[in-house]
Amino acid sequence: MRLVAVNQLQAGMRLGKKIYNDEGLILLADGVELTDSLIKRLFLMDIGYVYIEDSITDDIVIPEMLQDETRNQALKIIRKEFKQMSGASGITKGFYHLDKKFSKIMDSILGDLSTQEDPMIMLMDMHTADNYLYAHSLNVCLYTLVLGIAHGYSQEELHVIGMGALLHDIGKTQIPAKIVHKPGMLSDEEFRHMKAHTEIGYRILKDEPNIPLLAAHCALQHHERIDGSGYPRGLKGPEIHEYAKWLGVADSYDAMTSNRIYKKAMLPHQAVEALYVGSGTLYEQEQLELFRDRVIIYPMGLTVRLSNGESGVVVKIDPTTPHRPVVRVLTGPEGEKVAPFERDLGTALSIVIVDVDGSG
Template sequence: MIIVPTTQCQPGMRIGKAILSEQGRVMIGYGVELTQFMIRKLVLMGLDFLYIEDRETDDITIEESIHEETRALLRIVLSKIFSKFSATSSLHGSSNTAEISTLLFEGITRVIEDMRKGRHNLVSLTTLNMVPATTLEQHFCQNAIHVCVYATKLGMLHGYSQKELTELGLGALLHDVGNIQLPAKLLLSRTKLTASEFVEIQKHTELGFHMLKEDMGIPLLTAICALQHHERINGSGYPHNLQGTQIHEYARWIGMLDSYDAMTHPRAYRNSIAPHYALEILYANAGTLFDIKKVTEFRNKVAIFPVGQGVKLSTGELGVVCRHNTHIPSRPVVRVLTNERGEKIKSPFEIDLSSSLHVMIDLI
């Protein structure tokens, strides 16, 4: 199986993994043959990549960070939170906080269990074949799950205890919960925010803190993550212009990861950027906006080119990432499938980019 940019897919290719809506419903099932109409539709929907069946890569196993059942449970509880607390909900929804709290702890416990069973000691990108968020609720759920996955895995690799992983995971999952009490038109605006609109947006940190502290029955540190995730170590963040270690360690992780996720996923007002460029931006701001030790740890542990990802090399050859080098995750092993003229190679071969330093990945 190979991960292919949707714009490069051809009619007749078969789906290697079901395409899901943001709600987790199957839109196109496994093994379905793509048509030109389907490809155009998926491009218009903003789906950047597809899992495609491929004989030359059928031995490559693409391992998800968490099980789909776990992801579905997180979507359920996040939807309940949105329904109960959003600015447009009536009588604050029908779910009680005890039910929501129980589901939150169950969800985070499953995330931790899934990741402990994973084979790789790397932070992997989240699901690629999912329709991008278009509504405030979809954006809230998608961003929450992405940041939760990154943060929990990094916390695990960092050596946090079960209790600490639960606190960090919940903080990551709920870091932007205050946004759901803001007007959707403000958060989904396609134009640059005015000064007064930006002040309004900034209120989501304190709104989230009070929601979590007073209503949700979860650890105080989770609420502090919601309050502090936009603080920056040079004091330029908000709401309290905290500096350095005045910002809780969990919030420093989450602030960095939230920024990375924002850059690598499209927003109403801009397109996404490639993961390796986003990582460069994080590193350029390490020591000023972000904790340099945490950026370095993320850089050393994130698999920015996931197994199965189709890539173009600086040699002009096309291939697929077949495995990671845990000591240099940004330099994977690539199975070369076509030559520089785009012709299929009769005997595909593998190139280890950790030892072939003159070869670069030019294009995802």
């Protein structure tokens, strides 16, 4: 299958992967034939890219980070608990107790990741921009755990940092919906309210019997930055817990690569470049380097243009060099169609990817 920008879809194409809303419900099933009205609907849902079936790339199987059952159960629990907390009185005073199901779903997520020999951060399932909070919480949890596994944390440590990542934005349940879902830039006053979600989240989690205290500190510190420019306390470098630093990278990456009410998603390579602008100032350089080595910046199925003029589709990723994939070349240097063949950028070191489909 192939990853195609929505603005390049044509009637008659068939979806290669399901499209979900951010509550885990299927909006469009795989195999659905696209019509002009469905393509327009995708535009209106602010979805930038979808996977489509394609005879030239029908052997490409897109790997999944989680089993369907685990993903759907996690989103169901997040949705239920967060909705129940929204607007609840007394919640930040410790009168509410989070369900133990969060701990159980963390065990399931870690179980799924443990079956993967070399888990990587990859583009997640396509979601609409509505109720972004639910899918974002799960994505950030997965990305943080992949980084934690690569860093060498123990299972106990992974459980704690995973819980912190899953619940890092829980404070947003107490922020007015008109601010959280505002389709434009926040005013200074609105941004002040939004920033309060870190401290609210900490107060919600710190006394919860089922939640590790370090998870509460993840909620408090995930917007702190090593140069002191973050919030809520303007902490610097070693003052920020290392879990929160990992979480800050994962949170920023998912925010950039997800569809939002007010902006289109970036492709992974664009988001990685944006993160590197903050290397040594916003984020620890060593953490960004490990992140770069664990993220698939050119997703399988993506159409790319090479420095020798050829174009093709990414068909295979080597976990040791994820930035140099195998490309199935479909057109030659002059744009002419050629008999498909595979070029391994891991060995063709003089050739690099210079552009991707839809990046402009």
